[in-house]
Amino acid sequence: MDSNVLSHQLSKETLHGSLTDPAIESMNLLNEIADRYPDAISMAAGRPYEEFFDVSLIHDYLEAYRDHLRDDRRMDDAGISRMLFQYGTTKGIISDLVARHLAEDENIEADPESVVVTVGFQEAMFLVLRALRASERDVLLAPTPTYVGLTGAALLTDTPVWPVRSTGNGIDLDDLAHQLERAREQGARVRACYVTPDFANPTGTSMDLPARHRLLEIAAAHGILLLEDNAYGLLGQDRLPTLKALDQSATVVYLGSFAKTGMPGARVGYVVADQHVAGGGLLADELSKLKGMLTVNTPPIAQAVIAGKLLRNDFSLARANARETAIYQRNLHLTLGELTRRLGAAPGVTWNAPTGGFFITVTVPFVVDDDLLEHAARDHGVLFTPMHHFYGGKDGFNQLRLSISLLTPQLIEEGVSRLAGLVTARLP
């Protein structure tokens, strides 16, 4: 660059407000701390187990999808090449296979026309919030603490999120009713409530069956949608029906992810939006129009890989993930056992006991902030996630999230041991 020429300068004040929101800054900070202490045992990262990754599977899945196009759909070589190489339809090329998977694993009867295949859960969330935020009055309800991906999509669409309290049985239905009443009083229009009934991130908690029914009743009575996030449901045992499977009045927009059950590196998710739009088609058709302006279509190659995994496993990702689910169960039980062994007698230290998913919430009688995390990483060699990051920095300062998904038994024993060292040093 010619040093005589003035370079274009930008300032953060002239960039979109989401970029200076504390939630975004805090996620960056977490990543920085993790990067600075690569040798610390990470009970922070919520990534799926990696030991069964095998590059040859990508080739195999692509071949499975190719066989499907040739044998089941009677396509010729030129048609198959076009399907994989060329721009595809915006809703996706595997909606029918996703619908078969939902029938097989979730007892959800989804019309493929109501399915939009997306670039992961995150794009699906963005599309739904973009569609529903039509005026300044529109707000979204979500349990607090909540998934940072929801916070991010809300920031990008300038959607205010009103927090609803959480209980050990998921979203607090009394507080939900209270917030709906408050919105009515204030002239806000609640478009939807975001919920994760199974093994929520970050708490690990699930809703029981009566609470699911009651939530559906409240939503239908108030004319709001439920945005159901089910990233972890398949990876549990004794599974309860999803809200979408119980839904009889198109109250639920179902947000699916193949990141944990298919392959994170394909970045394929989807949304089932079978709500009718007056004078038009389905909400899925509207989401598809938005997607056409955002990413045009989900990479057909990535969709083909996920399709191949579905085809190779008779559409059941519950069965396909039997080994992974067993490992997550083992890790959960092992971590809970180690917590009891190391911290069972520690005064004021408690934790919940999720039956699935990736996360455990630990409560301690002292402040858990980013300084403590840095101290833990530097002096104890262990990483976790301070819970306040899931409260927008407004609460949760005596809790932390432990993730169990990436660990081996040895790392769990050592990780909990190091955590116990940190915790006991802080106790009175």
Place this chain on the structure above:
Amino acid sequence: MDSNVLSHQLSKETLHGSLTDPAIESMNLLNEIADRYPDAISMAAGRPYEEFFDVSLIHDYLEAYRDHLRDDRRMDDAGISRMLFQYGTTKGIISDLVARHLAEDENIEADPESVVVTVGFQEAMFLVLRALRASERDVLLAPTPTYVGLTGAALLTDTPVWPVRSTGNGIDLDDLAHQLERAREQGARVRACYVTPDFANPTGTSMDLPARHRLLEIAAAHGILLLEDNAYGLLGQDRLPTLKALDQSATVVYLGSFAKTGMPGARVGYVVADQHVAGGGLLADELSKLKGMLTVNTPPIAQAVIAGKLLRNDFSLARANARETAIYQRNLHLTLGELTRRLGAAPGVTWNAPTGGFFITVTVPFVVDDDLLEHAARDHGVLFTPMHHFYGGKDGFNQLRLSISLLTPQLIEEGVSRLAGLVTARLP
């Protein structure tokens, strides 16, 4: 569904304004007409040539990238699997390879840290507009007619687009200066001007070298960014330097696409944003934060396929596309020749003569609207794109866009013959 339960109903009035914008409705209409007349010769679709698509290339490109990770980056099998299967860094896993391609083919020296790999050009455009739209005052300038993808990204981010006139030499620099003055008077803050200096969609026109220099000067003098779209530049002959290659003051945000030169089905694009943000890093870092909230990361599998194509071709997509470029050149010349042969003597019928890209603009002495398109499809068996769709329905009603990218010589001869039949029947 239980018929006694009232289904959730939505109305378009309660959905985001972009969904009822005429631009979105019109693109849907075009697709519907094309779907209804599958046997019409399509001179409408701007898709890349398909005859060289070969599914085995996907496997080969994946292997090339795998070899690169093993041999050049000394990664072991577990590391390679993790790279392809697991969540990746938000900026992308192939930024360094994209930078080498830009140096090789475009003489652009891009720091890999300034590159964000995106889900196609479209996501890159969205991220840039989302970042730059910070207040109600912020507007974008763009030549009219303009690419519908720009219109879509602007709608999603609630960004007003102020039109700037076009000439046969690209954007009208006098009108650009006029619009900048008008914005100043009205208190609007112009953040950027979108331009496609090479073979623009929809007009096919390019800017000469003096106009490129002058555009850079105007932008730098007014402190606005230029958003350079270069989807087609590599597919021409006697290529001029891009704005980014001429840029000495970080005035240009460069938006790249591998859809035409790599593989549409990978849906990989990128943005080079080397602008410094006061108190922070690069604009690319801010775009990466937004991407983390939108799609988390571009599918690593799709990135790997594009990386493999770059590696197999010594980073030159100009060379890799020599066969395709020759076909596009042949198709352009053939179409222009057929237009002369069939319509050279037709009064009031003219067209431009692009030297590259996919598109030709034809001007006729009668109204070209969607009714005419439907008539052309039904009664003449030929499809084109009425130009008013690229003017937001406000102008261009005596022009049409012809696309030459997907056709064979036989289809070009027959397509232009059918078009000539339609045109001559309308002449006085």
